[in-house]
Amino acid sequence: MKKFLIVGLGNPGAEYENTRHNIGFLTLDAFAKASNVVFEPGRYALVAEAKIKGRSFRLIKPTTFMNLSGNAVRYWMQEENIPIENVLVVLDDLALPYGSIRIRGKGSDAGHNGLKDIQAKLGRADYPRLRFGIGDNFSKGRQVDYVLGEWTAEEQKDLPALIEHCVKACQSFGLAGLSLTMNQFNKK
Numbered sequence: 001m002k003k004f005l006i007v008g009l010g011n012p013g014a015e016y017e018n019t020r021h022n023i024g025f026l027t028l029d030a031f032a033k034a035s036n037v038v039f040e041p042g043r044y045a046l047v048a049e050a051k052i053k054g055r056s057f058r059l060i061k062p063t064t065f066m067n068l069s070g071n072a073v074r075y076w077m078q079e080e081n082i083p084i085e086n087v088l089v090v091l092d093d094l095a096l097p098y099g100s101i102r103i104r105g106k107g108s109d110a111g112h113n114g115l116k117d118i119q120a121k122l123g124r125a126d127y128p129r130l131r132f133g134i135g136d137n138f139s140k141g142r143q144v145d146y147v148l149g150e151w152t153a154e155e156q157k158d159l160p161a162l163i164e165h166c167v168k169a170c171q172s173f174g175l176a177g178l179s180l181t182m183n184q185f186n187k188k
Helices: 020-034 066-080 113-122 143-147 153-175 178-185
Strands: 002-008 040-042 045-052 055-062 087-093 101-104 129-133
Touching: 002 020, 002 066, 002 153, 020 045, 020 055, 020 087, 020 129, 020 143, 020 153, 045 066, 045 153, 055 066, 055 153, 066 087, 066 113, 087 113, 087 153, 101 153, 101 178, 129 153, 153 178
Parallel strands: 002 055, 002 087, 087 129
Antiparallel strands: 040 045, 045 055, 101 129
16 A cells, blocks of 8 residues: 655644644644544654555644654654655745645745754655645734734635645645646646
């Protein structure tokens, strides 16, 4: 059975639950719910496994806090013997307009501390990632408050459908491959 590791970046704890920085956790929660699986405590992460059309999707939500996400990614890649091309990291991105997603097979960390740590722990940056646009609607010097802030009422209206779109992209990554998924989901 072909295995995939889907990593949702976020911070553990109720105070972070509904923040923009936790879009990775929200996406994986929706993926797990759609697959009728539940997260269990595991090493460095909350872990669930979904099986779809002969593929195994190991879902992890690191419990190490965003800035140490690489520990969880490295551990679960090794534990499950999952190659780097079968890893998809779901994260927030300030550089993209709210609700847009971009899937890439590799790239820079673009200042994202979760990606910085993953790159440092893996020693490479050529792993697929799904970036969810949170926009950059904040005053100078208020970036941290914005990222760790909760969704506005306006954003929350569209959020469930946008998260569902991300879940479909994650599933497509495992079922159709990176290239087809990029072609289908990277539309404007």
